[in-house]
Amino acid sequence: MEYIHHYKSPLGGITMASDGKALTGLWFDGQKYFAVTLSKEHEEKMLPVFEETDRWLDIYFQGKEPDFLPLVLFPCGSEFRQEVWQILLSIPYGKTMTYGKIAAYIAKQRGLTRMSAQAVGGAVGHNPISIIVPCHRVVGIDGSLTGYAGGIDKKVKLLEYEHMNMEQFYVPKKGTALYK
Known part of the structure; x- marks a missing residue:
């Protein structure tokens, strides 16, 4: 049940x-x-x-970093998605990581020469435990804020709760990953 x-x-x-x-x-x-x-x-x-x-x-939501995770997290997904979500959990509060950096890390772990940043983006977008598994901390290499399933406006607000300097980021005007 x-x-x-x-x-x-x-x-x-x-x-x-x-x-x-x-x-x-x-x-x-x-x-x-x-x-x-x-x-x-x-x-x-x-x-x-x-x-x-x-x-x-x-x-x-008080703008503070929780110093614990809820009891147990068990997101349902493929082995690849699980791998991506584990990396998301390693992104520190108030910091970001690019899709490309996650892809490079997975490629290295798997002994591959490269990994698709788009594949990583798909796994990030399908994260079933938003906020706690911090998919909002993943950004484009150029600082673009794309791909948040909850909406770009919420991604911006979540980064603001973490006291991020938002001047380094921008919301693209068009693109395929602008979930609104």
């Missing part, structure tokens, strides 16, 4: 999912790929993992 819980953030509603023990999903309501890993049969119920996640989000 899967369970859900709703959280009201300053950026809008958030829906969380759990298998009863681990956090399996966290999405802004209505975002691209909303709840794609959530089974149709689920019930709303407060669980310890949701209490911990609420506490983490309360700290985060």
Whole structure:
């Protein structure tokens, strides 16, 4: 059985999912790929993992860095996506990493000469545990803010919560990864 819980953030509603023990999903309501890993049969119920996640989000939305992760994270995805999401977890609060740097890291780990930054972008975009697995910290090599499933406006706000100097970034006027 899967369970859900709703959280009201300053950026809008958030829906969380759990298998009863681990956090399996966290999405802004209505975002691209909303709840794609959530089974149709689920019930709303407060669980310890949701209490911990609420506490983490309360700290985060106060503009502070939470010093813990909710109990257990268990995002559902392919081996490649899992690899990308582990790298996202290593990006420090208030810092960013480029899609290209993540691709180069994975290529090196796998003994390849190169890896597609677009493939990395696909994995980043399908991250089922937004904010906590910080896909909003991934930017284009030129400082472009693209590809956030919750919307570019939320990506900007999340980086601002982390006290990022936003002068180094820009929102492109057009492109294929401008989830609005």
